[in-house]
Amino acid sequence: xxxxxxxxxxxxxxxxxxxxxxxxxxxxxxxxxxxxxxxxxxxxxxxxxxxxxxxxxxxxxxxxxxxxxxxxxxxxxxxxxxxxxxxxxxxxxxxxxxxxxxxxxxxxxx
Amino acid sequence: xxxxxxxxxxxxxxxxxxxxxxxxxxxxxxxxxxxxxxxxxxxxxxxxxxxxxxxxxxxxxxxxxxxxxxxxxxxxxxxxxxxxxxxxxxxxxxxxxxxxxxxxxxxxxxxxxxxxxxxxxxxxxxxxxxxxxxxxxxxxxxxxxxxxxxxxxxxxxxxxxxxxxxxxxxxxxxxxxxxxxxxxxxxxxxxxxxxxxxxxxxxxxxxxxxxxxxxxxxxxxxxxxxxxxxxxxxxxxxxxxxxxxxxxxxxxxxxxxxxxxxxxxxxxxxxxxxxxxxxxxxxxxxxxxxxxxxxxxxxxxxxxxxxxxxxxxxxxxxxxxxxxxxxxxxxxxxxxxxxxxxxxxxxxxxxxxxxxxxxxxxxxxxxxxxxxxxxxxxxxxxxxxxxxxxxxxxxxxxxxxxxxxxxxxxxxxxxxxxxxxxxxxxxxxxxxxxxxxxxxxxxxxxxxxxxxxxxxxxxxxxxxxxxxxxxxxxxxxxxxxxxxxxxxxxxxxxxxxxxxxxxxxxxxxxxxxxxxxxxxxxxxxxxxxxxxxxxxxxxxxxxxxxxxxxxxxxx
Numbered sequence: 001x002x003x004x005x006x007x008x009x010x011x012x013x014x015x016x017x018x019x020x021x022x023x024x025x026x027x028x029x030x031x032x033x034x035x036x037x038x039x040x041x042x043x044x045x046x047x048x049x050x051x052x053x054x055x056x057x058x059x060x061x062x063x064x065x066x067x068x069x070x071x072x073x074x075x076x077x078x079x080x081x082x083x084x085x086x087x088x089x090x091x092x093x094x095x096x097x098x099x100x101x102x103x104x105x106x107x108x109x110x
Numbered sequence: 111x112x113x114x115x116x117x118x119x120x121x122x123x124x125x126x127x128x129x130x131x132x133x134x135x136x137x138x139x140x141x142x143x144x145x146x147x148x149x150x151x152x153x154x155x156x157x158x159x160x161x162x163x164x165x166x167x168x169x170x171x172x173x174x175x176x177x178x179x180x181x182x183x184x185x186x187x188x189x190x191x192x193x194x195x196x197x198x199x200x201x202x203x204x205x206x207x208x209x210x211x212x213x214x215x216x217x218x219x220x221x222x223x224x225x226x227x228x229x230x231x232x233x234x235x236x237x238x239x240x241x242x243x244x245x246x247x248x249x250x251x252x253x254x255x256x257x258x259x260x261x262x263x264x265x266x267x268x269x270x271x272x273x274x275x276x277x278x279x280x281x282x283x284x285x286x287x288x289x290x291x292x293x294x295x296x297x298x299x300x301x302x303x304x305x306x307x308x309x310x311x312x313x314x315x316x317x318x319x320x321x322x323x324x325x326x327x328x329x330x331x332x333x334x335x336x337x338x339x340x341x342x343x344x345x346x347x348x349x350x351x352x353x354x355x356x357x358x359x360x361x362x363x364x365x366x367x368x369x370x371x372x373x374x375x376x377x378x379x380x381x382x383x384x385x386x387x388x389x390x391x392x393x394x395x396x397x398x399x400x401x402x403x404x405x406x407x408x409x410x411x412x413x414x415x416x417x418x419x420x421x422x423x424x425x426x427x428x429x430x431x432x433x434x435x436x437x438x439x440x441x442x443x444x445x446x447x448x449x450x451x452x453x454x455x456x457x458x459x460x461x462x463x464x465x466x467x468x469x470x471x472x473x474x475x476x477x478x479x480x481x482x483x484x485x486x487x488x489x490x491x492x493x494x495x496x497x498x499x500x501x502x503x504x505x506x507x508x509x510x511x512x513x514x515x516x517x518x519x520x521x522x523x524x525x526x527x528x529x530x531x532x533x534x535x536x537x538x539x540x541x542x543x544x545x546x547x548x549x550x551x552x553x554x555x556x557x558x559x560x561x562x563x564x565x566x567x568x569x570x571x572x573x574x575x576x577x578x579x580x581x582x583x584x585x586x587x588x589x590x591x592x593x594x595x596x597x598x599x600x601x602x603x604x605x606x607x608x609x610x611x612x613x614x615x616x617x618x619x620x621x622x623x624x625x626x627x628x629x630x631x632x633x634x635x636x637x638x639x640x641x642x643x644x645x646x647x648x649x650x651x652x653x654x655x656x657x658x659x660x661x662x663x664x665x
Contacts, residue, residue: 103434
């Protein structure tokens with residue numbers, strides 16, 4: 001912890017080592033997100049029965065992944081802390097879903 | 111902003127030359143407070159705001175106790191009573207208990223205790239206070255135009271299709287306050303990871319830091335869930351999308367799952383920092399290295415993680431499956447283990463130590479006793495069969511007030527007295543302080559112990575009337591609340607008095623270990639003139655043999 005003593009009002013002078021992409025790259029990711037949004041809307045008009053929510057959630061997951069990896073610079077982040085926070089976020093989401101399902105899957109009156 | 115940073119830097123440099131310049135007298139204009147990025151000044155802004163909300167919430171509490179003085183509904187109508195207990199709960203939970211220890215004592219002490227100049231993101235820290243103020247103003251507005259009557263838990267479908275009060279505005283206020291708390295958590299985590307002084311390894315960190323670290327994890331991982339849940343309530347209310355309303359194809363229990371996924375861990379957001387405070391107080395006033403340092407540190411993390419596995423114990427009678435209820439009951443018993451680890455380690459620290467009964471220590475003792483009662487009655491409630499009997503009775507009300515008020519508030523007041531010399535540079539009047547500690551303890555027990563009995567014999571919560579046979583215990587409770595109110599007003603008066611008339615405090619009036627005592631009282635803007643280098647273990651009281659300098663009485 002010796003390496004980081006800062007001079008100015010506690011500013012964290014962490015070297016920004018994460019890979020920065022060109023402006024065009026981010027615009028392309030943004031366009032991809034818009035296309036996927038349009039796909040979600042289009043898919044909602046096709047009757048796939050129980051698969052409608054599956055498709056919608058799948059597309060939403062892809063979009064969220066794009067945002068996390070590229071817009072939030074998680075890919076190529078030098079900090080282990082960043083990875084740890086992302087992983088624990090998903091871990092606690094899994095707890096939320098799994099333990100809620102322990103109720104929903106076992107209701108006798110359903 | 112760059113020029114502002116430069117000018118602050120200049121003042122800091124002159125601080126080195128004139129030792130009397132500190133964070134309090136470094137600029138007196140309103141602007142120098144409202145645009146400050148100094149964590150200590152932001153902590154003071156938070157102190158003023160949470161105290162204001164505490165007294166607003168306390169006002170509603172007194173209205174509740176006055177109404178319940180008599181069995182008839184004579185002070186207010188049922189509808190008004192619903193709003194009053196809702197406003198009491200929302201104010202206290204979201205605008206007082208959650209921010210009180212992290213945003214005031216945590217903000218002030220985290221950088222000081224780890225030898226840093228400030229938090230990692232000083233501007234985000236200021237932003238968090240502004241978000242709190244925006245949320246608080248919105249909530250006050252909501253209060254003035256008629257308030258909410260859903261209970262602080264926003265339960266659906268009442269909150270989405272039943273209530274005609276200002277649910278969305280209150281929800282928005284809670285949503286914004288949530289982001290304020292996320293920012294605090296984010297700041298603490300990065301600061302504790304990246305800005306510790308040389309030599310301050312993880313196993314040398316003060317336990318208050320460990321407690322705030324665990325709290326920050328819950329703030330970051332849990333708060334977004336309640337934020338989106340409240341958005342879903344608003345969406346269902348506005349657009350009639352079927353999410354929670356069974357008539358629209360929704361599931362009301364889904365709301366309770368999502369809400370308690372945050373709101374149960376939120377209980378630990380409130381109590382963990384106070385536990386951290388108590389660890390500091392116990393070891394200082396017993397002049398002994400804390401017993402089981404690693405166990406206390408890791409029990410904070412264990413509480414943060416296990417706290418996420420127990421939420422449905424709030425829903426045992428709501429209609430969840432018996433199978434899920436048994437799983438959650440079982441898991442709830444587990445969260446008692448790390449809490450018990452802390453209590454046993456504190457008492458083991460006291461064993462054969464040399465104890466000084468100064469005011470902060472009185473509060474710490476109060477915490478241990480009241481938290482133990484609160485925690486053990488939690489085990490009653492974790493037991494499925496007993497929970498069916500006492501759900502939604504005053505037994506539950508008494509239980510969580512023992513944890514929230516007996517725990518959190520005792521810890522906060524103990525911490526405020528302990529660090530007041532550091533915060534203000536002045537000593538508080540010890541005699542008055544001990545009197546107020548006694549009043550708080552007696553008043554608290556008189557208020558809430560009768561409620562255990564009331565609940566057990568069947569008085570339901572959230573009613574404005576009750577059968578006459580419950581009156582004696584209710585009168586005791588209301589009398590206790592009056593004593594408690596005096597106990598809370600006293601510290602506010604003598605803290606304000608001591609700002610001007612209190613004796614000047616030395617840099618380390620308690621002879622305490624910890625980096626925050628190695629700088630001046632009050633500290634300079636950048637905390638330390640030279641970055642400290644840590645070569646010792648935490649709580650090396652065996653190497654600091656002196657008794658607290660300000661020890662009030664012979665031991």
